[in-house]
């Protein structure tokens with residue numbers, strides 16, 4: 024025992040580690056810092072999980088375009104607990120992004136970025152960018168079809184940069200194609216450059232927290248006055264602050280513990296992400312989708328009008344990042360309480376709603392045709408029951424000409440164009456003919472691709488699509504269908 | 516920035532602040548400092564050159580497009596649009612399967628072809644040909660193109676990218692390599 028104490032004393036006298044750590048644990052934090060303050064710690068915890076599981080994967084992953092995909096399959100299927108390490112790495116990365124977003128939102132709503140903590144915010148924004156870059160490069164590491172075509176999308180966006188676009192694209196891809204050097208480039212970013220930057224920034228972020236202390240919960244009518252803030256804050260901390268450990272750390276520990284258990288449970292149940300299809304670019308029967316953190320971007324690029332697209336894609340990210348950096352300089356003094364900063368609260372609400380709804384749209388991706396809609400989906404019986412042979416022929420042409428890839432019938436089919444269950448209530452046969460022939464409103468023109476007979480048939484069929492088929496729209500030149508004895512109204 | 520000779524305010528720095536021997540010492544130290552800075556600068560530049568050259572290497576494009584064969588003309592009958600694959604002539608040792616490349620060949624009539632890149636002109640996803648409706652559809656954001664590659668609907672700002680082609684010894688060849696992009700705009 025005495026020997027141990029002696030050894031510890033020796034270590035302390037030579038290293039000073041204890042003297043370094045003690046203030047980290049015992050520094051005073053505001054009594055008001057309660058559950059709102061746990062999200063930063065949780066982000067850090069998930070980062071640590073990423074480092075540990077990432078190093079584990081690094082011992083098995085083959086960073087080579089020829090072998091990466093196979094090595095992941097090997098980790099998933101052969102290596103003991105390999106799938107679980109991959110699942111932890113994937114889910115923890117999503118969790119880290121979520122925790123970071125909540126932490127950032129809390130800091131923004133409480134205006135904790137105001138004097139003297141401007142740099143805390145700025146290092147935080149840098150961390151946000153690094154973490155998102157880690158998420159994107161991580162998706163590339165899977166080297167499956169999503170990764171390959173996702174890179175293609177990144178390359179195409181870069182390509183649109185004026186003047187040097189294609190050079191920058193080559194720099195990004197490590198050559199004129201998406202190939203071996205592309206993966207290694209992203210590997211270097213994902214395992215060396217970005218984690219290194221993240222560790223350095225986390226260190227800085229923590230040092231700044233120690234330097235300026237944790238901000239108090241905002242109170243209306245207690246504005247930040249830069250001239251006197253520091254002195255007053257220190258007095259308040261000395262008077263009724265509480266030591267970080269254990270008063271605040273216990274909440275961090277409880278929350279992090281719950282998060283950790285949830286992570287393990289989710290990872291065990293849902294397993295690792297991918298790898299998806301083999302990275303063979305000639306297998307084009309694929310449907311590339313980004314990972315969750317980029318779903319909102321996928322939604323945005325899909326919904327942008329083509330005319331403004333390039334400008335928006337290239338300029339908006341820069342504007343958003345610049346705005347984030349400028350946040351503490353737009354007002355670093357004054358009220359912190361959300362109730363006194365309605366504009367900022369609205370801005371935060373707008374950002375949250377925008378990202379949430381774009382993510383929602385991205386997940387639904389109604390703009391994507393259902394590529395096998397025409398061949399795989401049955402025509403619901405109510406749309407062919409009681410039809411004439413011509414109209415039935417129209418139903419066949421409708422299916423055959425891939426209309427179903429973009430138009431739903433009876434709730435199944437593409438959602439790129441409107442559902443056609445009751446199209447005859449909106450279009451007369453003449454209008455239907457025109458629309459099919461000439462397209463328009465984001466629909467291709469089929470005039471050249473359908474024969475006269477096919478056109479008549481398809482219009483005949485579409486003209487029967489009303490909520491109750493008993494009263495079909497009149498078809499000029501065609502006989503009205505005879506009333507059907509047991510005509511029940513077609514369910515919608 | 517640098518502590519030049521004869522600097523002032525030198526409490527505790529060791530020089531005697533104006534004495535002749537102090538001046539000499541200060542001068543020598545100033546010289547050493549400049550020498551050190553200069554050597555470091557030259558060294559840094561020399562060692563940075565290969566690093567910069569290495570990192571910027573891909574921009575120099577040492578590998579160029581080449582003519583590659585897509586197969587015998589019989590594979591591409593008049594009036595049809597057919598899927599074709601080839602090995603990208605631009606290769607790196609660790610590419611694996613990623614150099615396998617696909618394209619769409621349309622034979623307008625005997626001896627007249629159009630060869631379209633597989634990559635959607637919007638953001639590069641692989642477009643698929645639908646024979647019955649004579650459309651190319653993109654799975655990503657719903658771009659659509661007509662048989663001749665022109666834009667039909669959706670977000671693409673232009674028609675499909677086309678390869679230059681030629682016929683040699685009964686085979687169809689295309690000028691392939693670089694991932695198609697804005698440079699191919701006409």
Ligand code: FES
Nearest residue numbers: 635637638653658
């Ligand atoms: S990549 Fe084809 S529509 Fe966007």
